[in-house]
Amino acid sequence: MKRKLILILKTFLFLILLGGVLVAVMLVTERKTSYMKNKDFFEEAKKDHLDVLFIGSSHVINGINPLDLYEEYGITSYNLGGHGSLLKESYWQLIRALDYCKPDYVVVDCFMMDRNYEYIDEMYEETPEEFRQAAISQLHLNMDAYPLSKLKMAAVKDLVHDPDIQKQYLFDFIVYHNRWSELEQKDFQKLVGTSEYNMLMGAEMKHELEEDITYSYEYDNEARLPEHTVCEEYLMKIIDECQRDGIGIVLTFLPFEGEPQDFQSANSAADIAANYGVPYINMLQMGDVIDPRVDLSDPGHLSTTGARKVTNYLGEWLTQNADLPDHRGDAEYSKWDELCADYNKELRDKSVSYRQLSTQLNLLSLGKTSSILYLTEDSPALQDPWFRHIVSNLSGTDRIEEAAMNHQQYFLLVDRASGNIYEAVDYEEVENMSTSMGEMTYVPIEKRFRLLYLTSDEENNFLYDDDHLSDDIQLITYDNDSGEILSHIYCESSHNYEIDE
Structure with missing residues (x-):
């Protein structure tokens, strides 16, 4: 009898250990993107800290930043957007x-x-297989973090037709168990609760710029969808759900390089909003919300600066039209202040060290650091309209156009502490510039030789280096408050604005 009890005990312990190993294996091998994106959602939702939810596709995840919204307006929110998410997926996400x-x-x-299709794993008959597979993969971002439940099973069944593919979302170990060759340190960190996670309350910013994006189609106010679509139906379901629960709802169409079918969708959305009596903000019709040449990362997605403008527009609307509290200064929301500080530091670091000059100049427009830009008279960048536009966006003037037209050297100093902006073209001198480094003077002497010095120290020329005589662009960044120089970058613009390490 005693031996039998010992055997039972050993078997029981073995099963516990086996179960623990299996759980550990599942935690290690599963893809972490959904947990990283949604970790703060579960934590902030539990604290009743979320006043606004944003839902939609990658246009939302890349186009609305909850930390900008909090820092400027004190509104707490979460970005539940997902890459490739249709309105049917957004309904279930909500x-x-x-x-x-x-x-x-x-x-x-x-x-x-x-x-206008029912299932993401089928789409249209003519849909390429790689698009179908991408949609199947992207759905994991919105699904994996949620525990198995009747609600999750209903969502999966409504979104996915193939029973075998449905199992991927209900028991994701099926698709992740063979990730051994892909494992990184972060995969093991979840076991001890130290894994990385999204620090922007669900948003993902795109810092890079794609060269010279302009709109190809003129907006058509009369266009409408030719048929009632599945996504229209689920938009109405979303509105019904919010109105039934007493939740305010706003419809949007965020800005990007729209095509004819997008204009049809935007106008049909306006009709639905009018029928339900809900507000609608169609930014495809608004030419002044963003500047596509600096605020689009690619034709379909906003850049970091574009996301800030869109977020501020929505923040202004919510402030004026919704009775939402301002949580800034409330100790209970100190985590939001910490995340904002971390994000601002990240932007500051990228403004200083980004390895693509065009993107770095655009990030400098956010004002996290002060900057000095110099271009020689024969710089190819002066003949690049897109680059000149980026500089004009930073300076707030078109003086660089004067330099380009006459093939003259160009100087720009943007001092954030004083709010002063100084520019010079050709052999124009600028004396007694007020900066956080101190009073400065700029004197162009001859081609490839110019002086920039503290008025109190004429011996130290900031714009000369024998080792970089062939570089046609110099960019200096310095701290807004202390004046400490953070970086001094030399660049040959003919090398596609790539900055050497």
Whole structure:
């Protein structure tokens, strides 16, 4: 009898250890992107800290920054957007989220409302297989972090037709168990609760710029979708759900380089908003919200600066139209202040060290550091309209156009502490510039030789280096408050604005 009890005990212990190993293996091998994106959602929802939820596609995840919204307006929010998410997916994302919190407002973007198919694993008959597989993969971002439940099973069944593919989202170990060759340190960190996670309350910013994006199509105010689509139906379901629960709702169409089907979707969304009596913000019709040449990272997605402008526009609207509290200064929301500080430091670091000059100049427009830019008279950058536009966006003037027209050297100093901006073209001198480094003077002497010095120290020339005589661009960044020089970059613009290490 005693031996039998010992055997049972050993078997029981073995099963416990085996179960623990299996759980550990599942935690290590599963893809972490969904948990990284949604970790703070679950934590902030539990604290009842979320006043606004944003839902939609990658236009939302890349186009609205909850930390900017909090820093400027004190509004707490979470970005639940997902890459490739249709309105049908957004509906289920909202329904699952409402299981954890009840926000005051939901902002839903109506991009891809023209899509008219039931299941992401089938799409249209002519849809390329790689698009179908991408949609199947992208759905994991919005699904994996949520535990198995009747609600999750209903969502999966409604979104995915193939029972075998449905199992990927209900038991994701099926697709992740063979990730051994891909494992990194962060995969093991989840075991001890130190894994990385999204620090922007669900958003993802795109810092890079794609060269010279302009709109190809003129907006058509009369265009409408030719048929009632599945996505239209689920937009109405989202509105019904919010109105039934007493949640305010705003429809949007965020800006990008729209095409005819997008204009149809945007106008049809306006009709739905009018029928339901809900506000609608169609930024495709607004030419002054963003500047596509600096605020689009690619034709379909906003850059960091574009996301800030869109977020500020929505923040202004919410402040004027919704009775939402300002949580800034409330000790209970100190985590938001910490995240904002970390994000601002990240932007500052990228403004100083980004390895693409065009992107770095655009990030400097956010004002996290002060800067000095110099271009020689024969710089190819002066003949590049896109580059000149980026500089004009930083300076706030068109004086660089004068330098380009006459092939003359160009100087720009943007001092954030004083708010002063100084420019010089050709052999124009600028004396007694007030900066956080001290009073400065700029004197161009001859081609490839110019002086920039502290008025109190004429011996130290900031714009001369024998080792970089062939470089046609110099960019200096310095701290807004202390005046400490943070970087001095030399660049040959003919090398596609890439900065050497």
